[in-house]
Amino acid sequence: MARAGAIPRVLSIAGSDPSGGAGIQADLKSIAAMGGYGMAAIAALTAQNTRGVTAVHTPPAEFLAAQLEAVSSDIEVDAVKIGMLGTAEAIRTVRAWLERTRPPVVVLDPVMIATSGDRLLADDAEEALAALLPQAHLLTPNLPELAALLKEPVPATWEEALAAGLRLSERTGSAVLVKGGHLDGADCPDALVDARHEDGPVLAEIGGRRVATQNTHGTGCSLSSALATVQARTGDWARSLAVTKEWLEGALTASDRLEVGRGHGPVHHFHHAEAAVPLAPGEFAESLWADIAKVRAEIDALPFVAELEAGTLPEAHFAYYLTQDALYLNGYSRVLARVSALAPTEEEQLFWAEGAHACLEVEAELHRTWLSRHPTVAPDAAGSPAEAAPTGGRAVTAAQGPVTKAYVDHLLAASASGSYAVLAAAALPCYWIYAEVGAALHSRHAARSDAADHPYGAWIGTYADERFAEATRRAIAFTDAAGRRASAGEQEAMREAFMASSVYEREFFDAPRRHA
Numbered sequence: 001m002a003r004a005g006a007i008p009r010v011l012s013i014a015g016s017d018p019s020g021g022a023g024i025q026a027d028l029k030s031i032a033a034m035g036g037y038g039m040a041a042i043a044a045l046t047a048q049n050t051r052g053v054t055a056v057h058t059p060p061a062e063f064l065a066a067q068l069e070a071v072s073s074d075i076e077v078d079a080v081k082i083g084m085l086g087t088a089e090a091i092r093t094v095r096a097w098l099e100r101t102r103p104p105v106v107v108l109d110p111v112m113i114a115t116s117g118d119r120l121l122a123d124d125a126e127e128a129l130a131a132l133l134p135q136a137h138l139l140t141p142n143l144p145e146l147a148a149l150l151k152e153p154v155p156a157t158w159e160e161a162l163a164a165g166l167r168l169s170e171r172t173g174s175a176v177l178v179k180g181g182h183l184d185g186a187d188c189p190d191a192l193v194d195a196r197h198e199d200g201p202v203l204a205e206i207g208g209r210r211v212a213t214q215n216t217h218g219t220g221c222s223l224s225s226a227l228a229t230v231q232a233r234t235g236d237w238a239r240s241l242a243v244t245k246e247w248l249e250g251a252l253t254a255s256d257r258l259e260v261g262r263g264h265g266p267v268h269h270f271h272h273a274e275a276a277v278p279l280a281p282g283e284f285a286e287s288l289w290a291d292i293a294k295v296r297a298e299i300d301a302l303p304f305v306a307e308l309e310a311g312t313l314p315e316a317h318f319a320y321y322l323t324q325d326a327l328y329l330n331g332y333s334r335v336l337a338r339v340s341a342l343a344p345t346e347e348e349q350l351f352w353a354e355g356a357h358a359c360l361e362v363e364a365e366l367h368r369t370w371l372s373r374h375p376t377v378a379p380d381a382a383g384s385p386a387e388a389a390p391t392g393g394r395a396v397t398a399a400q401g402p403v404t405k406a407y408v409d410h411l412l413a414a415s416a417s418g419s420y421a422v423l424a425a426a427a428l429p430c431y432w433i434y435a436e437v438g439a440a441l442h443s444r445h446a447a448r449s450d451a452a453d454h455p456y457g458a459w460i461g462t463y464a465d466e467r468f469a470e471a472t473r474r475a476i477a478f479t480d481a482a483g484r485r486a487s488a489g490e491q492e493a494m495r496e497a498f499m500a501s502s503v504y505e506r507e508f509f510d511a512p513r514r515h516a
Ligand SMILES: Nc1ncnc2c1ncn2[C@@H]1O[C@H](COP(=O)(O)OP(=O)(O)O)[C@@H](O)[C@H]1O
Pocket: 115, 141, 142, 143, 179, 180, 181, 182, 188, 189, 190, 208, 209, 210, 211, 212, 213, 216, 218, 219, 220, 221, 223, 245, 248, 249, 252
């Protein structure tokens, strides 16, 4: 019986993975992530990490029986997830316990082979496992396990997988979750089939997106225990699958942030939840900066930066850069005005509005000074004639280069999100990266003996602007504060926006070489 609103008490009967990504460790995290209370009876211990299993130890089956008895003699169990059992004796022990206690939800993940290829089930235990399957409401084999249980070749297509799942369901009387994780292609579909269901055999089919990651250690464990938990609450398998599949996709997407191990790493079970320990001031911004370490190194290695510093940057590249900078600043000013409009405090509103104003001043200054010295590169000289602005002023969008246009479009899309935090994160790299690159260039330049007659010396001199450095510090602090207030989902969107803008910053510095 589903107990709407109550916290499901969920027991995992499985093997231990000391590296925390699979087995009971993954189960307990998944159960908690789905709002359940997790318990675990340990059937086997493995020595394993993200690269493979090095040893397996199976305690006597009587000890497993004692654990099961200790739990069920005291606690009402709303759902059971069964994972690695290891031996025929352990399987028979669980079967006897299930027959006696008949828990309302039983999900059985017939663990036979780890993602790493190591066997997790004794050779002589397959028959005992086959006899346990009818005790479960739902079976969740991956495709190699589905094939092994049916003694058939591994399905090569989704259609073959669905048909094989139906045969297993017919044979066992249990519903089967057919999982597409082991197929190739951009999709990662799952389907719930039940050969004996009155409404037809396919209860639900969900076409998921395949996440490009090698961190798939424990996905089967995590999905099956999450499903058992949500099913105990909803009593609706199709709805439970929809909820858990979306959560798992998020956990796979965020898995790289864990940085656990060098092989098939674990998924981030709590990617969606607030951290219990609040972030200290500056910590969120620091993590954004750390996320883009690779992009920053790529910017430092660009020919544009080295050539500007050495004075060997072709004149045409410099002129293209200035033109695009002026065009960019105009679009960026409109974006900062939108950040100001969304700002939660008057202090922030004023800060971003001043930024929007300053962009237009710098743009005008560029036209007055630098661009007037490069008459061949006025904004309307790059192909299409500039439109006359209604007031007779400069037209501003006619000659945006491809990178400038893509960058500004990305920022405008971030403004359409309507989130102050996300838009501030999208706007921040233009301050932060420009300030860092400029400060490094300026200090190296100032140390040169021939700085006085450097062709780009005057331009490099503009990088030593203390007012801009101060504005950058404030932009960082405001974005950091917005990040610390944001939900886990909004923080993830901020990270994506910050990363995308940083990549555009890199492209912007490289654009003269490619498009001038
Ligand atoms: N790269 C991936 N991207 C998205 N979902 C995935 C990916 N790999 C596996 N899944 C999903 O993870 C779950 C476990 O699938 P699978 O890998 O087939 O099982 P197992 O972990 O038991 O080998 C399924 O819902 C599957 O669709």
